[in-house]
Amino acid sequence: MHRRQFTGALLAAPWLAQAQPDALGAQLRAGACVVLLRHAPTDPGIGDPPGFRLDQCSTQRNLSPDGRAQAERIGQWFKSRGLEPSAVQSSAWCRCKDTADLAFGRHRVWPALNSFFGEYRTRDAQTARLRAALKGMPAGAFEVWVTHQVNMTALTGEGMVMGEALVLDVTGTVVARSTFA
Numbered sequence: 001m002h003r004r005q006f007t008g009a010l011l012a013a014p015w016l017a018q019a020q021p022d023a024l025g026a027q028l029r030a031g032a033c034v035v036l037l038r039h040a041p042t043d044p045g046i047g048d049p050p051g052f053r054l055d056q057c058s059t060q061r062n063l064s065p066d067g068r069a070q071a072e073r074i075g076q077w078f079k080s081r082g083l084e085p086s087a088v089q090s091s092a093w094c095r096c097k098d099t100a101d102l103a104f105g106r107h108r109v110w111p112a113l114n115s116f117f118g119e120y121r122t123r124d125a126q127t128a129r130l131r132a133a134l135k136g137m138p139a140g141a142f143e144v145w146v147t148h149q150v151n152m153t154a155l156t157g158e159g160m161v162m163g164e165a166l167v168l169d170v171t172g173t174v175v176a177r178s179t180f181a
Contacts, residue, residue: 040067057094075103
């Protein structure tokens, strides 16, 4: 299967829209896939301040006002199409949990999605857990995993911007890509 590029508010690319007006929606309804979502935009910078704590959002880099609005638009896109993920899993970082909650109204923290930026010793084990979970995605259902760029790149080899999603099939192949503008 080839990868499809979706842009804007998850509208199919013009060349695809004529043949399949909601190809991404159809892909998600078919299931056996994961929407791997990088958290929505944050205030400037990369990484977190020295001494940040996972249990204290005020010590972390958090969603910007634009990021909060984008997360809400992401949720609206899914809701307007009647697409309900079977699970919404998130990194423990506040920017990921907030993205999940604003978009889907829920999340479950899954340590396999936690950032290993600057601490790469857990990379291989976390990536292996994600790959194993992908293999178990059933037909007719999809999950959303909200995480960080380093995790997404380790799993797919792809780069992406904040708020961008990659749709992965059970083999870990990127079958669609979306920016939530």
